[in-house]
Amino acid sequence: MAIQSVRGMKDVLPPEAPRWQFIEATAREVLESFGFAQIRTPVLERTELFARSIGEDTDIVEKEMYTFADRSGEAVTMRPEATAGIVRAFLEHSLYATPGPHKLYFLGPMFRHERPQKGRLRQFHQIDVEVLDDAGPQVDAELHVLVDHLLTRLGLSNVKLVINSLGCPQCRPAFKQALVEYFQGQKARLCPDCLRRLAHNPLRVLDCKVEGCKAAAKGSPLISQFWCPDCRTHFDEVRRLTEMAGVSFETNPRLVRGLDYYTRTTFEVKTGELGAQDAVAGGGRYDNLVEALGGPARPCTGFALGLERLALLVPERPEWRQGPELFIVSLGEAPRRLAFYLCQELRKRRHMRVEMSNEDKSLKAQLRRANKDGARWVLFLGGEELSSSQAQLKQMSQGRQFEVAMGRVGDFFKNLEGPEMDNKVLAGIIDDFVDAICAKIKTG
Numbered sequence: 240m241a242i243q244s245v246r247g248m249k250d251v252l253p254p255e256a257p258r259w260q261f262i263e264a265t266a267r268e269v270l271e272s273f274g275f276a277q278i279r280t281p282v283l284e285r286t287e288l289f290a291r292s293i294g295e296d297t298d299i300v301e302k303e304m305y306t307f308a309d310r311s312g313e314a315v316t317m318r319p320e321a322t323a324g325i326v327r328a329f330l331e332h333s334l335y336a337t338p339g340p341h342k343l344y345f346l347g348p349m350f351r352h353e354r355p356q357k358g359r360l361r362q363f364h365q366i367d368v369e370v371l372d373d374a375g376p377q378v379d380a381e382l383h384v385l386v387d388h389l390l391t392r393l394g395l396s397n398v399k400l401v402i403n404s405l406g407c408p409q410c411r412p413a414f415k416q417a418l419v420e421y422f423q424g425q426k427a428r429l430c431p432d433c434l435r436r437l438a439h440n441p442l443r444v445l446d447c448k449v450e451g452c453k454a455a456a457k458g459s460p461l462i463s464q465f466w467c468p469d470c471r472t473h474f475d476e477v478r479r480l481t482e483m484a485g486v487s488f489e490t491n492p493r494l495v496r497g498l499d500y501y502t503r504t505t506f507e508v509k510t511g512e513l514g515a516q517d518a519v520a521g522g523g524r525y526d527n528l529v530e531a532l533g534g535p536a537r538p539c540t541g542f543a544l545g546l547e548r549l550a551l552l553v554p555e556r557p558e559w560r561q562g563p564e565l566f567i568v569s570l571g572e573a574p575r576r577l578a579f580y581l582c583q584e585l586r587k588r589r590h591m592r593v594e595m596s597n598e599d600k601s602l603k604a605q606l607r608r609a610n611k612d613g614a615r616w617v618l619f620l621g622g623e624e625l626s627s628s629q630a631q632l633k634q635m636s637q638g639r640q641f642e643v644a645m646g647r648v649g650d651f652f653k654n655l656e657g658p659e660m661d662n663k664v665l666a667g668i669i670d671d672f673v674d675a676i677c678a679k680i681k682t683g
């Protein structure tokens with residue numbers, strides 16, 4: 240049997256590529272206008288980095304990482320997310336030594352060994368956005384504006400921003416304690432993982448996907464009852480600024496994230512159109528991660544969008560199906576040589592999308608291909624055209640046909656005996672023909 244791709248890892252075939260390019264180009268444009276610069280980190284990181292940042296008790300670290308010993312016996316992991324690697328680079332290159340904020344973005348593949356389904360893959364791609372060394376509520380609100388604006392630019396409408404604050408080391412311990420006490424009374428409903436996690440990381444129970452745990456979590460205490468005055472003031476300002484910027488959102492005090500590093504503001508963007516995998520984006524503050532990884536105190540925030548999920552939601556755009564602007568039909572050896580040369584010159588000089596048939600096919604067959612490719616114009620080059628120095632140019636949508644003067648080019652190819660081509664002479668006489676074709680296409 241032919242070799243197949245690895246489960247959960249998908250090819251993006253040419254008809255899908257314009258959709259990906261559109262998403263990536265729009266993201267780059269929007270991110271750069273918001274002052275973000277690109278960072279690229281390696282796919283492989285030391286396993287310890289993820290265990291210490293994402294958290295030992297998370298599904299990602301416990302069950303989903305592609306971890307192996309490399310040839311020197313070192314435990315390495317294919318990144319399941321971008322934040323940890325970016326913080327590692329921030330420390331390794333002492334970026335923290337220059338004043339923040341450091342506004343970084345990242346685009347690339349991530350790896351999680353999850354059960355594949357619609358919108359959930361084992362190799363997937365994220366557009367990741369991080370602001371390092373900025374504690375203010377403005378930057379949290381700015382990320383809300385940014386994600387809302389980017390999704391609008393991508394043409395997504397049926398999405399909802401849901402936000403929460405997960406508190407800080409001042410107020411979270413009391414919340415955790417209240418959760419432990421509450422779940423002690425719910426033990427019979429909890430899954431074995433959650434029973435184990437309950438003692439040291441009860442927040443994870445709130446994120447469990449098992450039905451019994453979800454039901455048990457329904458009546459659990461809310462973090463909003465425990466916010467310290469600073470967390471409350473911070474979150475109020477985030478909400479005020481987000482609202483002022485005209486971005487609609489919903490506050491959900493039960494929103495938790497699948498990674499342990501979060502503090503204060505957290506958020507997800509949800510859609511009703513993807514079934515179970517309803518999060519298009521997710522993120523929040525991680526004020527203590529830089530310190531936890533051995534660096535100085537540097538408050539940070541960020542989020543990531545899932546590219547595969549965006550690709551399922553972005554509406555089709557007519558420009559993605561554009562065929563060549565010009566298809567050159569040529570009949571006979573000399574006209575086909577001219578067609579070859581003209582193709583390259585129009586691409587190089589005018590950045591035109593030009594195609595031709597390389598094989599000696601009939602007029603009918605070449606026209607069939609021009610039609611199939613969706614060519615807007617067809618240029619005919621045959622022996623007669625070379626003799627008369629007049630090529631025929633046809634506008635496919637209107638059926639209109641025009642004559643285009645070839646100047647001395649016709650003579651050059653008509654008189655050609657052998658395969659030697661004097662490029663200098665040719666380059667000097669092709670200008671007028673290129674100009675005439677382009678002028679007609681532009682005004683036609």
Ligand code: HAM
Pocket residue numbers: 319320321322351353358359360361362363364365367368369497498518519520521522523525540541542543544545546547548
């Ligand atoms: P996350 O919520 O794990 O957060 O992932 C962010 C987004 O990546 C999700 O909302 C989803 O769109 C996409 N995603 C996640 N897993 C898959 C999958 N298996 N298949 C397809 N798409 C997926 C993070 O990764 C954090 N690092 C975000 C962040 C950045 N927080 C702060 N800075």
